[in-house]
Amino acid sequence: MSVVLEHASRDRPGENTRVPLFSKRSAPADAAPLPRLREIGDPEREWISAHVELVTRSSADLDDLDRIRSAYESAVGSWRRINPPERDDPTIMVNAIAMAFGEHLVRRVPLRWVLADDEHGTELALHSSRPAAFLVPAKLVGRHWAAEDLSSVFLRVTAEQMVSLFEGRRRSPR
Numbered sequence: 001m002s003v004v005l006e007h008a009s010r011d012r013p014g015e016n017t018r019v020p021l022f023s024k025r026s027a028p029a030d031a032a033p034l035p036r037l038r039e040i041g042d043p044e045r046e047w048i049s050a051h052v053e054l055v056t057r058s059s060a061d062l063d064d065l066d067r068i069r070s071a072y073e074s075a076v077g078s079w080r081r082i083n084p085p086e087r088d089d090p091t092i093m094v095n096a097i098a099m100a101f102g103e104h105l106v107r108r109v110p111l112r113w114v115l116a117d118d119e120h121g122t123e124l125a126l127h128s129s130r131p132a133a134f135l136v137p138a139k140l141v142g143r144h145w146a147a148e149d150l151s152s153v154f155l156r157v158t159a160e161q162m163v164s165l166f167e168g169r170r171r172s173p174r
Contacts, residue, residue: 035116054096062103069152072097080148094145098137109166
């Protein structure tokens with residue numbers, strides 16, 4: 001199973017693309033460089049917690065992906081019904097849903113929060129080295145929100161891919 005790296009498009013800032021995660025040895029010459037990963041500290045943990053609380057305060061349960069999906073659909077639907085020039089910046093809600101989704105994944109599979117630095121800045125990301133997995137939840141949610149995607153199927157599909165990746169690891173012989 002291949003795992004994808006979510007990152008900002010180099011050609012169109014603000015747009016995300018999906019690129020296979022390669023080792024340095026097998027990466028094509030035009031592949032985007034992998035970000036440098038660093039451990040998160042207390043400020044990042046507090047930021048994640050504060051954003052997660054925005055979602056859990058409205059009855060979403062981090063162990064229940066359907067509730068997180070419902071929170072996304074409700075928030076993007078409400079935002080979409082507002083006349084575009086009158087809409088508030090959705091960044092806080094995008095980050096809140098993304099952090100709740102990330103925490104949901106951290107509870108289900110052995111991913112950890114990291115800071116990912118590249119030439120475009122720093123992002124909170126989920127990472128595992130074995131099996132190799134890398135996901136930037138805010139970019140994932142942000143891309144669908146910007147497309148005014150009312151369906152949260154992408155959250156279910158991403159969660160299933162991550163769980164499947166780690167289940168495959170447990171089943172393989174050592």
